[in-house]
Amino acid sequence: MKVDILASGSGGNVIAVRSSGNTILVDVGIAKTKIEKRLLEVGIIPGSIDAILITHAHSDHVKGLPLANKYHIPVFATEGEWKSIKGVSEELQNIIVGNMLVSVFDVTPFKVHHDAFEPIGYSIVDKVGDKVSICLDTGKVDSEMIETMKYSNFFIIESNHEPAMLEHCNYPNSVKARILSDIGHLSNKQTGDALAKLVKGMGEKIYLTHLSSSNNMPELAKLTTIRALNKKGLKAGTHYEIEVF
Structure with a gap:
């Protein structure tokens, strides 16, 4: 497993998780063009991303969601957070409903405590058992x-x-x-x-x-x-x- 922090802080948050040739993003909180540039800088082709996982719908976590429509990337968020997420094509919208297999990753959401509708963190395990836990706001x-x-x-x-x-x-x-x-x-x-x-x-x-x-x-x-x-x-x-x- 390889993890890249592409952006962090109140100005925006983007995390890339890679394993076995597959890539998912957790949050896309900076402009789409900036995400594309930073992906390429770490050797990730934007069109190769398998999924985007959202922790919550504050702008510093979702600003770059036009990336999903451009590259037809499925987006996962809780039902509560979808109330605040706009502009994602309906066929790309997926509701997180407990433990899920996303691409090759076993994804376990967990409740966090933040002033959003239904914010979560993620524990993500790849095929060889490596695990990353992401707890932001x-x-x-x-x-x-x-x-x-x-x-x-x-x-x-x-x-x-x-x-x-x-x-x-x-x-x-x-x-x-x-x-x-x-x-x-x-x-x-x-x-x-x-x-x-x-x-x-x-x-x-x-x-x-x-x-x-x-x-x-x-x-x-x-x-x-x-x-x-x-x-x-x-x-x-x-x-x-x-x-x-």
Whole structure:
């Protein structure tokens, strides 16, 4: 399995997952032309994509959906999120209804906590048993999410903000409250605590994503997770790899 983060953050999110010559995208939150360019940069022909999986219908996750119509790519989302998704040809629309086989990938959706109709994350397993878990916008990580994401080779998870920075930023109080709520976004500590429950030190790859450009710093996000895993005796570069996007 090969994973490429093509875009991450409030400006847009796109993840490519490849295995055995097959490719699926999770979210397409930047313009179609930018997605095409970034796909080609990592060696993926846009017309070869087998499916697009959507976590939720906020614009930074669905902006590039015209890609689906251009290349006739099936799109999968929950019934709730289809209420907000516009412009996808009817014959390409598919409703996620529990565990599904999408192309060659065994896809298990899991409920996340965000201010959308029916947002989800995904655990995706290929034919040889490699597993990637993708948990983007969520205000908390519960036990069911942990259970679904266990035993992954790749963890792609948001590490959105540092609460002290958020407290002192110029956002309206209503926006701060939303971000900090259980249907907002994960803080660095929440992410580190979740990964401490998940990472076993078997060479897993951790990708921290969806960082706030105003209320976080890449090195701070990374160090918070490293410290959480240090408490378990796990060392970056020895027991796992970590990268920030």
